[in-house]
Amino acid sequence: MKEKVKNILKILDEHYPNVRVALNYTNPLELLIATILSAQCTDERVNQITPYLFKKYPTAKDYATADLKTLEEDIKPTGFYKNKAKHIKECCQVLVEKYHGQVPANLEILTKLPGIGRKTANVVLGNAFDIPGIVVDTHVRRVAKRLGLTKHQDALKIEKDLMQLIPKEKWTKFSLQLTWHGRRICKARKPQCNKCPLHKWCDEYQKV
DNA sequence: CTCCCGATAT
DNA sequence: ATATCAGGAG
Structure with missing residues (x-):
């Protein structure tokens, strides 16, 4: 073996x-969002909407305070949009409340966030923070x-x-x-x- | 285990 | 028609 x-x-x-990750991003938050959106969806489709999305929601606070219906519409093409919008909003609310709006570089913390499982957490850690996973x-x-x-x-x-x-x-x-x-x-x-x-x-x- | 979502390949 | 696409929650 x-x-x-x-x-x-x-x-x-x-x-x-x-x-390299096929998802386009310029910082940990963008990669986190893109990875959530990529569930059961091709990366090309995600990359199609993220330029607009990342411009409209530059920080965790922007997602945390976003109108849920509006956020749903903004990410609709990626599928599972109701769950994903809810997860993104709740996740970013925790980021703002507990982590100064920053994405924690820690597996245990990340996997406790709403909508973040081991897969998403390890993608973010490995590619945005160079922590092996x-x-x-x-x-x-x-x-x-x-x-x-x-x-x-x-x-x-x-x-x-x-x-x-x-x-x-x-x-x-x-x-x-x-x-x-x-x-x-x-x-x-x-x-x-x-x-x-x-x-x-x-x-x-x-x-x- | 099911549900969430819709486009595309087979 | 059905399986599959960078999953996660309840």
């Missing part, structure tokens, strides 16, 4: 050397499972498995690489195994 992980990491680095989104879950890096379905168990296998300083980049690979090659519906540089090390590919 150790050799397998080493090879997978090497191949990922060769093929995806400069991965394994991000288990739908792509990471699928690809890690297919590769045979975990047997679990539960996101937290997958996160723990990957934390054991991957060196800490690579957690954030590895998550981004797996997500990117999952989007482009190892797709949910029609995985492009013939184009996949990892298929030698893939459990699922060996089965077929």
Whole structure:
């Protein structure tokens, strides 16, 4: 397994050397909001509305004091807009009341905020604060499972498995690489195994 | 486990 | 028609 992980990491680095979050942002708050909006929605769609959104709501206080219906309309194209608007407003209210309107760089604090789970928290920590974290989104879950890096379905168990296998300083980049690979090659519906540089090390590919 | 939301691929 | 898309709350 150790050799397998080493090879997978090497191949990922060769093929995806400069991965970056596909969501556009210029500060931790913007990344936090964009990540909440990205739930069950493509990043392109999120990027389409965020230029307008970030201009209209530059600080946490702007979301905290926003009219809920107006905020719903502003984020509508990203889907789940009622839940997301409610989460964003409540989350920013806590940020204003308890954290001076700043995004805390701490996993335990972040995951207690309304609308913020481990996935969103780790995206913000890893990319806005350079604090290593394994991000288990739908792509990471699928690809890690297919590769045979975990047997679990539960996101937290997958996160723990990957934390054991991957060196800490690579957690954030590895998550981004797996997500990117999952989007482009190892797709949910029609995985492009013939184009996949990892298929030698893939459990699922060996089965077929 | 279900619900929230709607666009797009298959 | 149905599954899926950078999930989280109740």
